[in-house]
Amino acid sequence: MSLNPEVIIDLAALKHNASLVAQAAPYSKRLAVIKADAYGHGMLAVAQALSMVDGFAVARLDEAIMLRKAGIKKVVLVLSGFMSQEQVDQFARYDLDAVVHSEYQVGLLSSSHLSTPVSVWLKINTGMNRLGVDPSSVTRVYQALQLSGKVRLPMKLMTHLSCADDMASVSTEQQINCFDHCISCLSGEQSIANSAGLLGWKNAQRHWVRPGIMLYGGSPFHGAKASDEGLQAVMTFKSQVISLKTIKKGSFVGYGATWQAERTRLIATIGVGYGDGYPRHASVGTPVLVAGQKATLVGRVSMDSISVDVSQCHNIQIGDEVVLWGVGLPIEEVAEKSNTISYDLMCGITSRVTRVIKEVDDGEQN
Ligand SMILES: Cc1ncc(COP(=O)(O)O)c(C=O)c1O
Numbered sequence: 001m002s003l004n005p006e007v008i009i010d011l012a013a014l015k016h017n018a019s020l021v022a023q024a025a026p027y028s029k030r031l032a033v034i035k036a037d038a039y040g041h042g043m044l045a046v047a048q049a050l051s052m053v054d055g056f057a058v059a060r061l062d063e064a065i066m067l068r069k070a071g072i073k074k075v076v077l078v079l080s081g082f083m084s085q086e087q088v089d090q091f092a093r094y095d096l097d098a099v100v101h102s103e104y105q106v107g108l109l110s111s112s113h114l115s116t117p118v119s120v121w122l123k124i125n126t127g128m129n130r131l132g133v134d135p136s137s138v139t140r141v142y143q144a145l146q147l148s149g150k151v152r153l154p155m156k157l158m159t160h161l162s163c164a165d166d167m168a169s170v171s172t173e174q175q176i177n178c179f180d181h182c183i184s185c186l187s188g189e190q191s192i193a194n195s196a197g198l199l200g201w202k203n204a205q206r207h208w209v210r211p212g213i214m215l216y217g218g219s220p221f222h223g224a225k226a227s228d229e230g231l232q233a234v235m236t237f238k239s240q241v242i243s244l245k246t247i248k249k250g251s252f253v254g255y256g257a258t259w260q261a262e263r264t265r266l267i268a269t270i271g272v273g274y275g276d277g278y279p280r281h282a283s284v285g286t287p288v289l290v291a292g293q294k295a296t297l298v299g300r301v302s303m304d305s306i307s308v309d310v311s312q313c314h315n316i317q318i319g320d321e322v323v324l325w326g327v328g329l330p331i332e333e334v335a336e337k338s339n340t341i342s343y344d345l346m347c348g349i350t351s352r353v354t355r356v357i358k359e360v361d362d363g364e365q366n
Pocket residue numbers: 033079160193194195196210211212213214220
């Protein structure tokens with residue numbers, strides 16, 4: 001491995017996870033969510049590897065244009081839609097699908113001078129209260145879009161679930177019922193499910209599913225392990241031991257001297273820190289794999305290094321490989337100890353970390 005921290009992106013694992021989406025939702029078309037640089041995995045590499053999906057979803061117009069410029073021909077849906085006339089024009093020019101979630105956007109579209117209509121996914125607010133047209137306005141907005149002459153018909157109908165990761169929550173059924181009620185008199189393909197929705201709530205599997213985290217091998221369910229669903233980690237974040245020190249009972253480690261050794265300890269300094277995307281708030285006890293052996297974080301996370309108690313490990317050497325998360329160490333375990341979620345950790349890898357793409361070696365062409 002290189003001397004600097006690196007993330008290994010395993011495209012075979014990505015494809016494996018995509019095949020699980022197909023197994024779980026066999027009757028739905030698949031829109032792979034690859035916003036935020038494919039959750040930190042590299043948007044273009046991921047898009048090119050996912051030959052089996054029917055389209056892609058990104059958050060912003062720039063991301064969508066990047067996909068088109070890279071030669072991606074499939075459906076590309078922009079989840080935030082457009083916010084100006086210039087952007088409306090770009091949707092037509094690059095043949096992008098737009099989420100329309102507000103009457104403001106309907107106004108922009110209606111007053112545009114498009115010569116080609118745009119594909120629209122009308123988003124309904126069924127309880128998330130983030131983006132989406134209120135249930136009471138859906139029919140009126142749908143008709144306004146139909147009459148505008150600027151929309152390719154039939155448009156699609158979608159919503160987003162706020163609590164699908166919690167199988168005990170009553171919100172998901174309520175949101176699905178609300179969606180069904182809103183669209184009962186409207187025609188168009190439907191889309192409700194994110195990863196948790198498609199795995200946990202069969203009734204959310206409509207014409208299109210929109211998996212994100214499960215493609216990357218993260219568990220969509222609160223407190224669950226991704227391997228329980230058969231998912232494989234796509235990202236492995238690695239570094240190495242850069243120093244080893246035996247410290248005496250009573251010695252402190254790291255900034256603020258917040259951790260004190262209760263007895264003699266062997267401390268490995270690992271070359272990774274919050275400047276690379278390792279979580280600054282990872283707490284003492286966060287697991288780290290050093291030369292394949294489980295050890296724990298001690299002291300505060302620094303910008304370029306962390307300290308790990310390797311006293312229980314065997315034969316640790318300077319230069320040994322360290323896995324921060326990924327194969328052998330589920331990202332959820334690190335996220336939980338850092339008071340965050342796997343999505344945040346994946347997206348947080350910084351630009352100074354080398355990204356190594358591990359290609360599928362079965363000769364398959366994408
Ligand atoms: C509208 C929408 N659909 C689907 C997804 C994918 O969600 P997940 O990564 O939980 O599968 C997201 C992600 O935030 C989203 O915003």
